[in-house]
Amino acid sequence: MKLNLLVAGILSAVVSLTGCSNEPADTISAQGQFSLKEAFKDKFAIGAAVNELHIADGIESALVAQHYNTLTPENMMKWEEIHPQPDQFSFSRPDALVAFSERQGIQLVGHTLVWHSQTPDWVFYHQDGTRKNRAELLTLMKSHIEAVAGRYKGRVYAWDVVNEAFNEDGTLRQSLWYEIIGDDYLDMAFEYAHEAAPNARLYYNDYNLFKPAKRKGVIELVKRLKSKGIQIDGVGMQAHYALDYPSFDDVEASIEAFSAQGVDVMITELDISVLPFPDDENMGADVGLSIALQDEYNPYTEVLPKEKLDELASRYEALFAIFNRHSDKVGRVTFWGVHDAHSWRNNWPMPGRKDYPLLFGHDKQLKTFATRLPYAG
Ligand code: G3I
Numbered sequence: 001m002k003l004n005l006l007v008a009g010i011l012s013a014v015v016s017l018t019g020c021s022n023e024p025a026d027t028i029s030a031q032g033q034f035s036l037k038e039a040f041k042d043k044f045a046i047g048a049a050v051n052e053l054h055i056a057d058g059i060e061s062a063l064v065a066q067h068y069n070t071l072t073p074e075n076m077m078k079w080e081e082i083h084p085q086p087d088q089f090s091f092s093r094p095d096a097l098v099a100f101s102e103r104q105g106i107q108l109v110g111h112t113l114v115w116h117s118q119t120p121d122w123v124f125y126h127q128d129g130t131r132k133n134r135a136e137l138l139t140l141m142k143s144h145i146e147a148v149a150g151r152y153k154g155r156v157y158a159w160d161v162v163n164e165a166f167n168e169d170g171t172l173r174q175s176l177w178y179e180i181i182g183d184d185y186l187d188m189a190f191e192y193a194h195e196a197a198p199n200a201r202l203y204y205n206d207y208n209l210f211k212p213a214k215r216k217g218v219i220e221l222v223k224r225l226k227s228k229g230i231q232i233d234g235v236g237m238q239a240h241y242a243l244d245y246p247s248f249d250d251v252e253a254s255i256e257a258f259s260a261q262g263v264d265v266m267i268t269e270l271d272i273s274v275l276p277f278p279d280d281e282n283m284g285a286d287v288g289l290s291i292a293l294q295d296e297y298n299p300y301t302e303v304l305p306k307e308k309l310d311e312l313a314s315r316y317e318a319l320f321a322i323f324n325r326h327s328d329k330v331g332r333v334t335f336w337g338v339h340d341a342h343s344w345r346n347n348w349p350m351p352g353r354k355d356y357p358l359l360f361g362h363d364k365q366l367k368t369f370a371t372r373l374p375y376a377g
Helices: 002-017 059-067 092-104 134-148 176-181 185-196 212-227 248-259 306-325 368-375
Strands: 045-050 070-073 107-115 158-163 201-206 234-237 240-242 264-273 330-335
Touching (some): 070 092, 070 330, 092 107, 107 134, 107 201, 134 176, 134 185, 158 185, 176 185, 185 212, 201 212, 201 264, 212 248, 248 264, 248 306, 264 306, 306 368
Parallel strands (some): 045 070, 070 107, 107 158, 158 201, 201 234, 240 264
16 A cells, blocks of 8 residues: 555656646546556556547547557447437448557447436327337347447447336336336346347446445346356446535445345446536436526636545545455456546536546646555555
């Protein structure tokens, strides 16, 4: 522990003296030699959610090449984007991302095949407005998974097969998938994904999985799928956190509990908001939540005060101490975005805020504390 901190301190001092420190005190030039993927290479894969900007030439793709060995498409493989109409697919951007990840030797995680959100109405309703029935919806789910996961068979390393199917109390979300097909829609999704991409790793992904009741619901799912011989390889803990939320003891308990089920544990959508949250009842990541902008909830419109940056650093260091301690269970840590300027948290749950949740700032420079994370704990 002391040696790690000494190493971190020396590294940080060296970086500060090597010309990278011509940035403001709280950032290091992204052109520096420090690499997140190299620093974590003996612990877990380190990645980010990306869009088409990150595979074009520019600072974003340079940061991706320097720091990450796994990528997740933030939106381009979601149903509404990749399959917007019954007979229309939009594969050009996903194809480009798959080709980019292959050129860079980066592992790609597909996101996401079955989700209650960002799924067009035509999936669930006939043109006359009546709901499709179980058989019709299962047929459509199967053909979508075959078309998408099948297209990238052997090229996409893993899939978030089902996303956010549980309520906070561990019961199943009353989505149209559930209401029309029934509670075995998850089982069918994993079966279809295995048939379409036999070599891909298959994950269940959700937010707030630190909550004991929600954790329990997912553990029951893992047990059921395994008991039926249906492939499930991992659980994705999204990790959309804040400075004062959640208790990291609960996070650690969930890492241990999911791992005890014999599945990989991934941290799939990590970011730590520094902003006050306007609705304590809905801390999490439900994209359906939207609240009109209020200045009191957007306090750092110019820069992040140093004391808040220090709080953010402490939260990240405490979290990575847990990840490092459980690197035998945690296979991947993916940030939900590369730099603060494009983080979804600038617009959720209040559009138009300025948040600072990631390791690269609005200036696209690495925040200094990031160099300490591989040695935390
Ligand atoms: O592409 C359109 C653009 O043409 C249009 O002009 C613009 C304004 O309406 O919207 C654009 O689409 C937006 C899309 O992001 C791409 O920017 C959607 O409105 C917006 O809803 C969508 O938000 C995404 C959200 O999921 C909903 O899909 C966020 O970027 C993305 O970070 C967020 O990610 C989710 C994970 O998939 C699941 N876990 C929670 C996480 C955070 O909500």
